[in-house]
Amino acid sequence: DTAVSQTPKYLVTQMGNDKSIKCEQNLGHDTMYWYKQDSKKFLKIMFSYNNKELIINETVPNRFSPKSPDKAHLNLHINSLELGDSAVYFCASSGRYEQYFGPGTRLTVT
Amino acid sequence: AQTVTQSQPEMSVQEAETVTLSCTYDTSESDYYLFWYKQPPSRQMILVIRQEAYKQQNATENRFSVNFQKAAKSFSLKISDSQLGDAAMYFCAYRSPYTQGGSEKLVFGKGTKLTVNP
Numbered sequence: 133d134t135a136v137s138q139t140p141k142y143l144v145t146q147m148g149n150d151k152s153i154k155c156e157q158n159l160g161h162d163t164m165y166w167y168k169q170d171s172k173k174f175l176k177i178m179f180s181y182n183n184k185e186l187i188i189n190e191t192v193p194n195r196f197s198p199k200s201p202d203k204a205h206l207n208l209h210i211n212s213l214e215l216g217d218s219a220v221y222f223c224a225s226s227g228r229y230e231q232y233f234g235p236g237t238r239l240t241v242t
Numbered sequence: 243a244q245t246v247t248q249s250q251p252e253m254s255v256q257e258a259e260t261v262t263l264s265c266t267y268d269t270s271e272s273d274y275y276l277f278w279y280k281q282p283p284s285r286q287m288i289l290v291i292r293q294e295a296y297k298q299q300n301a302t303e304n305r306f307s308v309n310f311q312k313a314a315k316s317f318s319l320k321i322s323d324s325q326l327g328d329a330a331m332y333f334c335a336y337r338s339p340y341t342q343g344g345s346e347k348l349v350f351g352k353g354t355k356l357t358v359n360p
Contacts, residue, residue, distance in 0.1 A: 163346070165347065165348075167348075172352070173281075173331055173352070173353050174350070174352055174353070175333065175348075175350040176350070177347040177348065177349075180345065180347060182343055187343060187345055188345060188347055190347075220285060222287065224287075224348075226346060228340045229275065229292060229294075229340070230277070230289055230292060231337075231348055232289075233286070233287035235284075235285070235286055236285045236286070236287075238285075
């Protein structure tokens, strides 16, 4: 039974389109995150949510809008996709000690 | 703000040998957590080992162990008896203490690509 799941795993789309990535965790954690891994493999926090409330927003463009309908779900919607948005996006869920990562979504913008 | 530095972009090791990956960090906090994550080509982020800053004893998980030097802000990972399956990107990460508030983000180093030669 997957702890943190993301859909889709791969996403190929054209510039200017709008797309969403969904994330679900079954660990009962209150806190969830979105991280971005760029082409050089560098991982950086984008957002965190605690019990549906936005806690961290790391100067991410307004085109990125996270939404948490409940504490088990954290979705990421991206408007007007740009070439520079191509990356791997990881969802994570946090317990007291560790963060558990989803499998990642590879987004390719053409 | 906390920073994490991995000074070795790439490392290689012979199968069955030992390799050490370096990590240094900068923080003004006295209590925190440090982690090593492994990312194989499948891109899944896998936790290798965790160290709490308040613990003097170095963490160990089977063939993986750390050398935690709090004063020097150093946190290296030693892999003993290297196996082909150890080949991956390894990321060092820092996390502030748990507050239940959702602010405990992970700050990552840039990673070290480990190659294991047969």
